[in-house]
């Protein structure tokens with residue numbers, strides 16, 4: 719057979735720039751990430767024209783989230799393919815732009831102000847970056863990770879993840895629990911993304927940084943970037959799909 723996977727990859731590499739080596743599974747997930755984020759962006763933009771007026775802003779924000787990610791994935795794939803290792807800076811720049819946009823989605827769906835969630839997301843990501851990059855030796859990776867985790871739990875509480883089980887909840891969660899109709903229904907779907915989908919990230923962090931937990935996860939056949947890439951696909955594309963599924967019909 720004249721077609722082979724390596725011909726395919728070298729053609730791809732010619733188009734894309736830096737070379738992904740055959741067998742580089744992590745690199746391949748960066749590539750799939752950039753393509754699927756781009757496809758999702760086109761889809762959300764097209765659907766933006768179709769949905770009811772009250773959902774238009776949410777659809778546009780969904781498209782912005784995947785669009786920003788598509789650009790970052792393009793460059794992350796490049797950095798990885800150049801052999802420069804895990805693209806920590808690009809990753810966190812992407813997150814510091816896209817996670818607040820997810821906060822905007824909650825604000826759009828509930829009408830509740832986003833100040834608390836915004837600042838919590840900044841703390842979560844900045845401390846996570848300190849831990850993962852090691853730019854500051856002030857605290858070790860697991861302590862930075864614990865602070866970041868606390869901010870994550872606060873966000874989960876605020877958006878009402880605990881109220882799914884009848885537990886306490888913050889302003890956004892209370893608004894979602896009491897309101898009726900399609901818009902809060904979309905918001906209640908997003909709670910599951912924060913509770914389950916976002917929990918993927920601390921797992922990736924534990925795989926990529928040293929600490930007491932290294933032994934717990936080091937036997938797993940996934941590396942940090944694969945876990946983050948799976949998390950992004952679920953949370954960025956899935957988040958938009960959830961909004962869209964509530965918005966259609």
Ligand SMILES: *C/C=C(C)/C=C/C=C(C)/C=C/C1=C(C)CCCC1(C)C
Pocket residue numbers: 813816817842843845846847863864866867870916917919920923950953954
């Ligand atoms: C599109 C990107 C998203 C939804 C990124 C979310 C990222 C997190 C929820 C990251 C959380 C982290 C912790 C809870 C502890 C360890 C450090 C982080 C930053 C990986």
